[in-house]
Amino acid sequence: MAERQSNAPLRAPAGAPTSGVIHVRTRLAGDFTVIANALLQRRGSAVTVGVAGYILSLPDGAAVRIDALCEHFTEGEILISRALRELEADGYLERRRERGPSGRLRTRTFFHDVPPGADPEPLRPRPHRPEPSPPQQPAPGPRPESRPGHEPHHAPDRAPEHEPDPAAAAESATTEPGPAAPEPTGTEPCPARGPAAQPAPDPRASVILASLRIVDRRLILSRREADRLAPAVTQWLDHGVSPEDITAHLTTRLPEPLRARPARILAYRLRELPPPLPDRPPAPAVLPWQTCDGGCERAFRAAEPGHCRDCPPAAGLATAC
Numbered sequence: 001m002a003e004r005q006s007n008a009p010l011r012a013p014a015g016a017p018t019s020g021v022i023h024v025r026t027r028l029a030g031d032f033t034v035i036a037n038a039l040l041q042r043r044g045s046a047v048t049v050g051v052a053g054y055i056l057s058l059p060d061g062a063a064v065r066i067d068a069l070c071e072h073f074t075e076g077e078i079l080i081s082r083a084l085r086e087l088e089a090d091g092y093l094e095r096r097r098e099r100g101p102s103g104r105l106r107t108r109t110f111f112h113d114v115p116p117g118a119d120p121e122p123l124r125p126r127p128h129r130p131e132p133s134p135p136q137q138p139a140p141g142p143r144p145e146s147r148p149g150h151e152p153h154h155a156p157d158r159a160p161e162h163e164p165d166p167a168a169a170a171e172s173a174t175t176e177p178g179p180a181a182p183e184p185t186g187t188e189p190c191p192a193r194g195p196a197a198q199p200a201p202d203p204r205a206s207v208i209l210a211s212l213r214i215v216d217r218r219l220i221l222s223r224r225e226a227d228r229l230a231p232a233v234t235q236w237l238d239h240g241v242s243p244e245d246i247t248a249h250l251t252t253r254l255p256e257p258l259r260a261r262p263a264r265i266l267a268y269r270l271r272e273l274p275p276p277l278p279d280r281p282p283a284p285a286v287l288p289w290q291t292c293d294g295g296c297e298r299a300f301r302a303a304e305p306g307h308c309r310d311c312p313p314a315a316g317l318a319t320a321c
Contacts, residue, residue, distance in 0.1 A: 033053070033056050033057045034113075035052075035053055035056055035113075036113060036114055038114070038118075039052055039053075039092065039113075040053070042090075044086065045079075045082070045083060045086065047073075047075055047079050047080070047082075047083045048082075048083040048086045048087060050073070050083075051069060051073070051080065051083040051084065051087070052083075052087055052092060052111075054069075054072065054073075055093075055111050056111065056113070064109055064111075066080050066081055066084070077259060087111075090115060091112065091115025091116060091117070091118070092111060092112050092115055093109065093110075093111055093112075094109070094110040094111075094112065095107055095108070095109055095110075096108045096110065201226070201227050201230030201231070201234075202230055202231075202233070202234040202237070204233075204234070204237060204243070205229075205230040205231075205233035205234045205237065206226060206230055207243075208233055208243050208246055208247060209221055209226045209229055209230065209233060209266075210226065211247070212247065212250060212251060212266075215247060215251045216251050216254065218254070218258050218262060219250075219251065219262045219266070220262070221262065221263055221266075222263075225261075225263040228263070228267070229263065229266055229267060229270065232267070232270035232271075233246060233270065235273055236270065236273065236274065239273055239274055241274055249269060250266055250269055250270075286301075287301040287302055287303055288301065288302075288303075289301060290302045290304070290305050290306065291305070292306075292307055292308040292311055293305060293306060293307055294307040294308065294310075294311025295311065296308065296310065296311055298310070298311075
């Protein structure tokens with residue numbers, strides 16, 4: 001009894017892999033979800049796979065909004081919304097706009113076990129179509145009796161094939177240089193066209209959008225988002241709004257916390273243009289400088305040369321005499 005004894009098996013069960021994971025299977029009779037391996041083994045974010053598995057385990061009618069998912073997961077709204085966008089891009093998540101019985105539009109969310117068009121196809125109820133009945137063969141009529149000295153005439157089962165004439169084939173081969181090009185039809189695909197060149201954004205608008213993060217650190221825009229918002233900022237500049245006023249309009253009274261992408265909020269604030277400024281009256285003409293002729297040689301503004309207001313004309317005449 002002095003020797004140490006171990007109850008661990010000396011070797012792994014026969015047929016088990018020598019490395020990697022070994023599954024211990026348990027047959028489940030309830031409370032389980034069937035998920036395709038293509039979804040579970042999806043490359044990318046683990047949050048996306050976890051959100052997909054959680055949505056598949058929910059019953060029909062359960063809420064799958066971002067706030068409802070954030071209450072279950074410890075990840076924030078940014079990661080949850082990104083996972084939903086990836087599932088929608090892959091075809092698993094589908095949002096449809098439908099009109100209810102009351103006439104109001106609502107968004108319905110559909111989640112597919114397998115994206116539509118993928119292999120295998122998702123199980124869908126197919127409409128019952130009756131199988132077409134086989135065509136009935138006409139009953140064979142009585143054969144005409146053969147007369148003595150005449151053979152019965154049998155109709156051929158199919159028309160005899162037309163054998164080409166060797167002389168006509170040789171003549172067509174010498175006159176036609178090659179097969180004619182097929183005429184274009186409406187079913188042929190159109191040639192692919194490259195993306196149209198987008199005009200360069202206004203540099204003034206790009207500077208205004210890039211400097212928003214100096215005022216508010218949350219207003220960080222990508223280059224693509226800045227290029228989309230630049231035309232709207234240019235329209236504001238053309239309406240006579242200064243860059244300082246545009247920056248104040250875009251950064252004042254932002255929601256706290258910021259639950260959406262900043263580009264969407266900025267696009268909403270730039271949607272309606274301000275009214276154009278009224279026409280300003282012309283500025284009065286500036287009078288030229290004149291030198292007083294009264295002897296004080298003071299400079300004053302007047303349309304014509306003369307005396308300043310401190311030197312009356314009479315005093316100027318007495319001095320001149």
